[in-house]
Amino acid sequence: MSIFIAKRLLTLIATLIGASMVIFLVMEILPGDPALVILGVEATDEMVAALTKELGLDRPAPERYWTWISGLLQGEMGTSYAYKVPVWELVEGALWITIPLAIMSIILSIILALIIGLYAAAHHNKAGDVALMGFSQLGISVPNFWLALLLILLFSIQLRWFPAGGFPGWNEGFFVCIVALLLPAISLATVVGAILARITRSSVLEVYREDYVRTARSKGLSQRATLWLHVLRNALIPVLTVTGIQFSALLTGTVVVENVFHIPGLGSLVLKAINNRDTIVVENVVLLLATMVIMTNFVVDILYAVVDPRLKAHDI
């Protein structure tokens, strides 16, 4: 088990290094000079040159990359070009919105997936199954920003049950914040939940055909007991994999959905930073998002080994 974790940890570090390089390169290639954007169209060449030097942007790319990474290793994200404050100050507040939003969404989608997937599998090819799979197909096809707009129209504007957007801040109370995040979470969870529901259904149906399920029944276990004690755990293995993969899609989704709901999370922050050519903020936030995805997959890998004992034997 420890070898298993150590190996995964090494992969994790290698992936992070790779990701940081790609992010840095993309920002290098992206057109637009931060100094020019900050100073505006009336700036003289001398002023631009002076600011470029002040921001350290005149130094060669490898050096700047190293400054960024070595800073990160010491817990420093650098200073925002546009706001002249430490990047971490901008990121910290946003993080405490995006992470709860992502967690709420993934929990919602798993609950949705298990209820729908298990029900559909139990009513295989009957009306309930067909209807639910039809809905899930719809759920997968609907873009999350459009669903977000529909939800705002229905629940905020028509029914007035939820705020149409914005975020009160955690010091205004836990409950109001959760309420504010609920519609965004639903818009994010719908697609992922629909995908996971379909995987759950097909996985459960597949496991039902396994010989060991017949063995379980031959012991005298009821259908229901067999489902909970023998089918579910095996069926969850592919669901887990897809959950890990979908988590990155979900995080990408937050960028869009946060902007629709005017929620000051990482998604809003990164979009503003791109407009400002605040390269250093963009780089740090994107790397942070990448880290979250990689960490999730790391956790999924470990969960994998917990669910499936066969993996522990093959980890060397």
Next chain:
Amino acid sequence: MTLLDVQDLTITLATAEGPARAVRDLSFSLERGETLGIVGESGCGKSMTALALMSLLPERSNTEGKILLESEDLLRFSEKDLCNIRGNRMAMIFQEPMTSLNPVHTIGHQVMEPLRLHKGLDKDAAHAEALRLLDRVGIPNPKARIRNYPHQLSGGQRQRVMIALALSCGPDILIADEPTTALDVTIQDQILELIQNLVSEDGMALILISHDLGVISENTDKVLVMYGGSAVETGRTDKIFGELTHPYTLGLFAAMPKLGMGRNARLATIPGVVPDLMNLPAGCTFFDRCPLASDHCRDASPPVHVLNPDHAVACHNIDDARGKKSEELYL
């Protein structure tokens, strides 16, 4: 009272191409402590018969006839009552030891499950009993092995675990569906011997399914030879092997390797393939492969001839078949 009495068992499976008659008008009985062998080629309905006894046929299937366990018809039992029978009074060992155990549970857990379910044992008692069972079926070092997962065991050991699991509640009837087919030849005999010993120690009745006439002749009291879903020859093992009669049984015998046979000797085969269950012929199912077939075999199902109280054969040309040697019919 007869322990198990199966009358006119007919199993129809719903397939994409339409209904398939996997078993047709099958009747047999089993007394306490008796061993019945069911033998026949692949696809002749042996496993379907076994699963019907356990009421574990695929959902899209229909079973007719009677399966009387001590005079009570299992086909009329509720699902709940069947759960009390399965694993408790009737248990089954399957053909595929590699896939018949759940990969995410320890073998101990899987052996303990029926004990807790049917015998109401608590965790500690079930654990102790599982240790005893694993030891009994010849798993070395059960104390350590009980925590193993199936993938950590060999095929033979997994089949031993399946046996432990099946015997855990001391069933009246054990159904062993080709328990050794998937195993190494060297292990096959050990497993069969183990089953034989355990069954006779506990006085259980055994239904041993095999496509190997040799295995059946050595290990059973009674035989049921199946072809295309029906019985072609039935009776006491010694009587049947004293006078193999049905052309199909003779074919199985001709196809069997025999003691003293040269390494390169060719085994005879029955020409043709098992019939398509979708379009079974009106008459004898063995008609198109039978060396003795005549015209009326095609049109009418064969009558059952009772040669003596312990030997019956379903064949139109019984007089032709009697006294024929297998090598006269098959080369």
